Amino acid sequence: MIILKNAVKPTIGFIGTGVMGKSMASNLLLAGYKVNIYTRTKSKANLLLEHGAVWKDSVADLTVGSDVIITIVGYPNDVEEVYLGDNGIIKNAKSGTIAIDMTTSSPKLAEKISRIAKEQNINTLDAPVSGGDIGAKNGKLAIMVGGNQKAFDVILPIFKVMGENIVLQGDAGAGQHTKMCNQITIASTMIGVCEAIMYAQKAGLNPERVLDTITTGAAGSWSLTNLAPRMISGDYDPGFYVKHFIKDMTIALDSAKEIGLSTPGLELSLSLYKQLAESGEEDSGTQALIKLFSN
Structure with missing residues (x-):
């Protein structure tokens, strides 16, 4: 009761x-x-x-x-x-x-x-x-x-x-499983957001202007709208910690293995974020991932 x-x-x-x-x-x-x-x-x-x-x-x-x-x-x-x-x-x-x-x-x-x-x-x-x-x-x-x-x-x-x-x-457990779906989606999305910004910069484009266009199209996502501007401005304050995202992705990867699912995008993102944490960024926001792409 x-x-x-x-x-x-x-x-x-x-x-x-x-x-x-x-x-x-x-x-x-x-x-x-x-x-x-x-x-x-x-x-x-x-x-x-x-x-x-x-x-x-x-x-x-x-x-x-x-x-x-x-x-x-x-x-x-x-x-x-x-x-x-x-x-x-x-x-x-x-x-x-x-x-x-x-x-x-x-x-x-x-x-x-x-x-x-x-x-x-x-x-x-x-x-x-x-x-x-x-x-x-x-x-x-x-x-x-x-x-x-x-x-x-x-x-x-x-x-x-x-x-x-x-x-x-x-x-x-269903709430946590759903959050794993959420984190698996974000894991690969963050790689795409970083690559898109760096492509825009190296192609001689204005990244802010590019965002104005692509956030309203098929590429649109929460990460692109809310975290890409922070990446461009160099704002790495945590809205969500790198160390906690690594924790989430690790749980998701373990859960995926338990149900027999291959998640190569998740594995790649986890390896990149671990590299980022090892460089001293574990207490930064997840948008700090772009630092790996800007070297």
Whole structure:
């Protein structure tokens, strides 16, 4: 049974205030939700605390005082610790709590967490997002959801604060599988965007003018519209970290191998991004890939 302490405006516990998480939590505060915050580095939550979020000293403390819990952390091992650790969500949540992992993580881990959570009458959704820092700030993320239909229906008003393309893709793990499709698409697209910009420059064209044309045609994509201008201007600040994209592509490649799928485009992109990270760019935005093409 799905029971929320305050069905109209449940108290939300938010874990993870990185590049995207801080904007997602901010939008929830602006929408009138009470938001409890925990992150490993408290200073990253200072702005949210100034705007009314309530600090909790641990995952366990946050879990006990929240009706709905949202996590967006770094890596699958972080997700596993937050959910399945001794001081984690599953061992401390009230019966009927809904926990939503919005990290891009392993589909198998999402299935495992869901299975264990059900034994404690806790509902989980895996709901990774796409749209980067821009989508997070504007509340226009694409949200890919796996899990129970009833839990999804209860959480939909909260999702609508953070995103606008929100689809329940199937049972537990389906959200993560859908995000793998998303990342596989982006992986090859980013190579094409870099090659196109460098071609324009070497052909003596104005890259900005070229973008004005090709972003509206068949080549159009989110990456071309939003990241190509950053590449041209030399803006490599992270809307999405290189190191996290490598993590995502690694999960996607492993998942593809498990289902017997060959992904040569993904393999090439992963090798290029690993090369980029090894050159000292792991904390740059994914648009820094163009540095490999401009030498």
